Amino acid sequence: xxxxxxxxxxxxxxxxxxxxxxxxxxxxxxxxxxxxxxxxxxxxxxxxxxxxxxxxxxxxxxxxxxxxxxxxxxxxxxxxxxxxxxxxxxxxxxxxxxxxxxxxxxxxxxxxxxxxxxxxxxxxxxxxxxxxxxxxxxxxxxxxxxxxxxxxxxxxxxxxxxxxxxxxxxxxxxxxxxxxxxxxxxxxxxxxxxxxxxxxxxxxxxxxxxxxxxxxxxxxxxxxxxxxxxxxxxxxxxxxxxxxxxxxxxxxxxxxxxxxxxxxxxxx
Amino acid sequence: xxxxxxxxxxxxxxxxxxxxxxxxxxxxxxxxxxxxxxxxxxxxxxxxxxxxxxxxxxxxxxxxxxxxxxxxxxxxxxxxxxxxxxxxxxxxxxxxxxxxxxxxxxxxxxxxxxxxxxxxxxxxxxxxxxxxxxxxxxxxxxxxxxxxxxxxxxxxxxxxxxxxxxxxxxxxxxxxxxxxxxxxxxxxxxxxxxxxxxxxxxxxxxxxxxxxxxxxxxxxxxxxxxxxxxxxxxxxxxxxxxxxxxxxxxxxxxxxxxxxxxxxxxxxxxxxxxxxxxxxxxxxxxxxxxxxxxxxxxxxxxxxxxxxxxxxxxxxxxxxxxxxxxxxxxxxxxxxxxxxxxxxxxxxxxxxxxxxxxxxxxxxxxxxxxxxxxxxxxxxxxxxxxxxxxxxxxxxxxxxxxxxxxxxxxxxxxxxxxxxxxxxxxxxxxxxxxxx
Numbered sequence: 001x002x003x004x005x006x007x008x009x010x011x012x013x014x015x016x017x018x019x020x021x022x023x024x025x026x027x028x029x030x031x032x033x034x035x036x037x038x039x040x041x042x043x044x045x046x047x048x049x050x051x052x053x054x055x056x057x058x059x060x061x062x063x064x065x066x067x068x069x070x071x072x073x074x075x076x077x078x079x080x081x082x083x084x085x086x087x088x089x090x091x092x093x094x095x096x097x098x099x100x101x102x103x104x105x106x107x108x109x110x111x112x113x114x115x116x117x118x119x120x121x122x123x124x125x126x127x128x129x130x131x132x133x134x135x136x137x138x139x140x141x142x143x144x145x146x147x148x149x150x151x152x153x154x155x156x157x158x159x160x161x162x163x164x165x166x167x168x169x170x171x172x173x174x175x176x177x178x179x180x181x182x183x184x185x186x187x188x189x190x191x192x193x194x195x196x197x198x199x200x201x202x203x204x205x206x207x208x209x210x211x212x213x214x215x216x217x218x219x220x221x222x223x224x225x226x227x228x229x230x231x232x233x234x235x236x237x238x239x240x241x242x243x244x245x246x247x248x249x250x251x252x253x254x255x256x257x258x259x260x261x262x263x264x265x266x267x268x
Numbered sequence: 269x270x271x272x273x274x275x276x277x278x279x280x281x282x283x284x285x286x287x288x289x290x291x292x293x294x295x296x297x298x299x300x301x302x303x304x305x306x307x308x309x310x311x312x313x314x315x316x317x318x319x320x321x322x323x324x325x326x327x328x329x330x331x332x333x334x335x336x337x338x339x340x341x342x343x344x345x346x347x348x349x350x351x352x353x354x355x356x357x358x359x360x361x362x363x364x365x366x367x368x369x370x371x372x373x374x375x376x377x378x379x380x381x382x383x384x385x386x387x388x389x390x391x392x393x394x395x396x397x398x399x400x401x402x403x404x405x406x407x408x409x410x411x412x413x414x415x416x417x418x419x420x421x422x423x424x425x426x427x428x429x430x431x432x433x434x435x436x437x438x439x440x441x442x443x444x445x446x447x448x449x450x451x452x453x454x455x456x457x458x459x460x461x462x463x464x465x466x467x468x469x470x471x472x473x474x475x476x477x478x479x480x481x482x483x484x485x486x487x488x489x490x491x492x493x494x495x496x497x498x499x500x501x502x503x504x505x506x507x508x509x510x511x512x513x514x515x516x517x518x519x520x521x522x523x524x525x526x527x528x529x530x531x532x533x534x535x536x537x538x539x540x541x542x543x544x545x546x547x548x549x550x551x552x553x554x555x556x557x558x559x560x561x562x563x564x565x566x567x568x569x570x571x572x573x574x575x576x577x578x579x580x581x582x583x584x585x586x587x588x589x590x591x592x593x594x595x596x597x598x599x600x601x602x603x604x605x606x607x608x609x610x611x612x613x614x615x616x617x618x619x620x621x622x623x624x625x626x627x628x629x630x631x632x633x634x635x636x637x638x639x640x641x642x643x644x645x646x647x648x649x650x651x652x653x654x655x656x657x658x659x660x661x662x663x664x665x666x667x668x669x670x671x672x673x674x675x676x677x678x679x680x681x682x683x684x685x686x687x688x689x690x691x692x693x694x695x696x697x698x699x700x701x702x703x704x
Contacts, residue, residue, distance in 0.1 A: 026427060032416070033413070144331065203430050204430050242321065
């Protein structure tokens with residue numbers, strides 16, 4: 001197709017994977033209704049999971065999935081940053097280190113020994129960390145996995161040159177709007193809805209279970225107050241700590257609360 | 269005059285995860301090096317499962333793979349129920365099959381169209397293929413959506429579903445939501461039958477390999493969640509006996525452990541193995557489509573796996589329609605599972621093949637030890653064997669074509685490297701040309 005010389009080329013999108021499960025980039029392929037329109041408007045210039053194209057040039061937008069957990073990734077993320085006008089982290093691994101950040105609390109040699117017969121073959125850092133701990137991040141999408149709706153909003157807003165409309169509110173707000181009976185108050189289940197960033201549409205309460213924090217902490221999350229309330233309901237420190245020891249355990253408010261419950265912090 | 273060839277692919281595309289391929293073939297056709305290098309970073313799931321409560325396990329193991337989270341949840345839940353000495357009855361058993369049908373549909377449709385078909389049709393990706401084969405890509409997206417919608421209705425979302433629990437489902441799917449999906453599934457069945465016919469007309473390389481096919485086998489149904497582990501070259505074993513017959517080893521070039529038969533033999537898991545052992549138990553619609561497609565099935569040609577996945581897609585859609593038509597929404601689909609110490613071993617059929625889990629659980633229901641053997645760990649030694657036998661046959665091709673053919677062979681396995689480390693990169697290196 002010949003383009004008129006005065007029409008700018010479509011924006012170049014790069015999709016990069018660090019330490020992760022592939023689920024967030026799969027969310028892009030799962031936008032079945034929007035995918036062809038999006039690939040018509042955007043040049044998906046680097047996407048190893050979907051395309052056999054070499055890494056070349058610069059990107060208007062880079063989507064980064066996964067956490068930094070090996071020595072080479074520390075260099076790679078700087079390279080991605082240098083090539084990208086806007087860098088967007090997608091998902092819990094990229095925004096907070098992911099579930100593999102559980103190793104940040106442990107002795108890594110013990111972890112390697114538990115899985116691999118020859119630890120000397122395995123090159124890994126002692127920590128799994130968020131992309132923002134290494135380079136500047138322009139936008140982030142939360143979730144384990146990210147929400148399709150939020151991803152489409154992000155890409156279309158960037159195409160239109162406006163700010164993405166991604167509300168920072170708690171899962172509770174989504175839950176109330178759907179008229180679901182509160183699992184925390186009415187059923188006494190240890191629900192992280194009050195401190196968790198919205199985006200899933202209150203999925204777990206709709207499926208008769210407590211929110212387990214896939215989208216990580218909302219702004220100004222009062223984890224302490226929630227943890228105290230759950231403990232007052234008769235649950236032990238161990239159980240409350242375990243609530244935070246999941247996919248966003250390295251996000252500061254969740255990490256602090258986990259440490260408080262485990263007694264790894266000075267305050268109580 | 270043939271010369272020594274070195275094939276090096278640093279980042280294998282259109283597979284899930286990060287891997288590379290290094291192959292060196294001498295002018296005489298001897299393969300002196302063949303390594304599928306997996307550099308996907310290790311994530312240590314088995315380590316941080318230790319000490320977690322039993323109830324958390326299906327949520328955690330789902331995160332091993334965004335493409336087949338249901339498989340991880342199914343193997344975990346069944347193994348943990350076995351550790352408590354219980355087995356789930358209806359309606360849980362059928363609902364678990366329905367959920368797995370959804371994942372088979374979306375995973376197979378994604379692989380055959382987006383990752384694998386571009387190889388046969390001569391495109392670098394489905395995105396460039398869409399320009400000339402727009403209807404094929406649109407049909408694929410429509411089918412994938414139906415599979416994802418099915419998982420959404422039962423599990424809440426297609427990536428990392430939330431309803432799967434040890435003991436069943438936190439809430440059963442709503443009948444009206446499932447019924448509403450029926451027209452899409454009926455259309456997907458027609459689409460899936462057309463896809464089998466379309467892929468059967470592709471030009472397949474002539475490559476038959478005498479595999480040791482390993483899969484689950486169940487007397488009454490196409491294998492998903494239950495049965496025995498059968499082999500075309502060895503004994504049938506129960507889940508409890510699996511580790512006595514299949515062992516993992518750690519090799520220097522891979523962050524994924526390699527699994528081999530005790531005694532060293534490689535084996536093949538996945539759709540080819542399932543069809544080899546269980547073709548007669550396909551849904552009648554899928555069986556008819558397999559018999560009439562024009563390609564002899566079952567097959568030992570890895571390239572024909574694209575047709576086999578299409579046949580299995582027909583099966584999954586047809587079975588899903590039958591289950592939904594007979595579905596009566598129960599008040600609950602959660603059975604009590606006693607908390608007790610024990611060991612549970614189980615395997616289910618992920619879209620890519622057999623997925624084995626075992627857990628030791630203490631008396632408080634905490635995990636003492638976890639072992640997870642994903643399909644790609646089991647196929648990796650077999651993939652290397654296949655590459656060793658195929659590379660010498662490609663010495664007349666130029667470097668680019670030889671590399672692409674070898675990559676294609678790897679993609680026939682739909683390798684999931686995220687799974688196996690708990691990706692794939694092909695390096696075709698051209699050494700200095702000798703006059704050999």
